[in-house]
Amino acid sequence: MRITCADLAALVTDYLEGAMPGRRARSFERHLARCVDCDMYLRQMRLTIEATGQLGAADLEAVPASVRAQLAEAFHAASNDDA
Amino acid sequence: MLEHYADDETLLRDLRKRDDDAFNWLVDRYHGSLVRLAQQYVPSRAIAEEVVQDTFLAIVKGLDGFEGRSSLKTWIYRILLNIARTRGVREQRTVPFASVTAADDGDAVEAEWFLSPDEDPNRHWRTSPQRWEGIPEERALAAEVRDVVNAAIDALPASQREVVVLRDVLGYTSVEVCNALEITETNQRVLLHRARTRLRAALDEYYTTAM
Numbered sequence: 001m002r003i004t005c006a007d008l009a010a011l012v013t014d015y016l017e018g019a020m021p022g023r024r025a026r027s028f029e030r031h032l033a034r035c036v037d038c039d040m041y042l043r044q045m046r047l048t049i050e051a052t053g054q055l056g057a058a059d060l061e062a063v064p065a066s067v068r069a070q071l072a073e074a075f076h077a078a079s080n081d082d083a
Numbered sequence: 084m085l086e087h088y089a090d091d092e093t094l095l096r097d098l099r100k101r102d103d104d105a106f107n108w109l110v111d112r113y114h115g116s117l118v119r120l121a122q123q124y125v126p127s128r129a130i131a132e133e134v135v136q137d138t139f140l141a142i143v144k145g146l147d148g149f150e151g152r153s154s155l156k157t158w159i160y161r162i163l164l165n166i167a168r169t170r171g172v173r174e175q176r177t178v179p180f181a182s183v184t185a186a187d188d189g190d191a192v193e194a195e196w197f198l199s200p201d202e203d204p205n206r207h208w209r210t211s212p213q214r215w216e217g218i219p220e221e222r223a224l225a226a227e228v229r230d231v232v233n234a235a236i237d238a239l240p241a242s243q244r245e246v247v248v249l250r251d252v253l254g255y256t257s258v259e260v261c262n263a264l265e266i267t268e269t270n271q272r273v274l275l276h277r278a279r280t281r282l283r284a285a286l287d288e289y290y291t292t293a294m
Contacts, residue, residue, distance in 0.1 A: 009193050044212060053251055055233065063115070
């Protein structure tokens, strides 16, 4: 079957997730090969995923010492309960 | 120097022995991502940190009863989810439940980008996507771009936000997300698609108008 640009945009996540039957994936790739706009769109989706992934690393700050101390205390309290 | 735990079994064995290094490793490994997740459900970072502390306490209490039917990561996330949702309800924040609802209506976002079938049977782009100047060269994300993506994530419907934070921010696999949220693969993919489509649109607006 033929894939339109609107179809491609709707299917892009299925494609990137590998959730597309082989025949449909080939139609998808044939469309990409001859459509610069959709090729650009797919590239931007990949860049978006990459940019979103970079948020994770930055937001994961070191654990504050006070938090670590409190948690360690709770861990020991639990250990003593066992004993 | 803390040992690096490559697998759940070794980590669990040491945690059950009440080994401090193992517990420290667990805290280092999960604290930041759990705070990030908890912030979706409660109104402030301070409350999110309390939720995470409660989560660690529940983990310590539950260790001996954990049967390993799910991965440790999934189990920890479910504990967080329960505590955060309960707390979120108490704090009266709209709590996400990851299912596709009318409010998610994501297809409307894309519809206007393409010519109608009457105008063009191939439904080509109304306006071609423009190159994003600068982004491929940037290895580290500029603070401004980070703000754009963060704001776009915050603006997502709750169920989309929940999925995209787990998948794309924190790097969970689709199977892990489905298990943690107890949703189907298809449901997960639809929510992820809608979320990514909106995030891409936000970046597109930034790159094509702000520059």
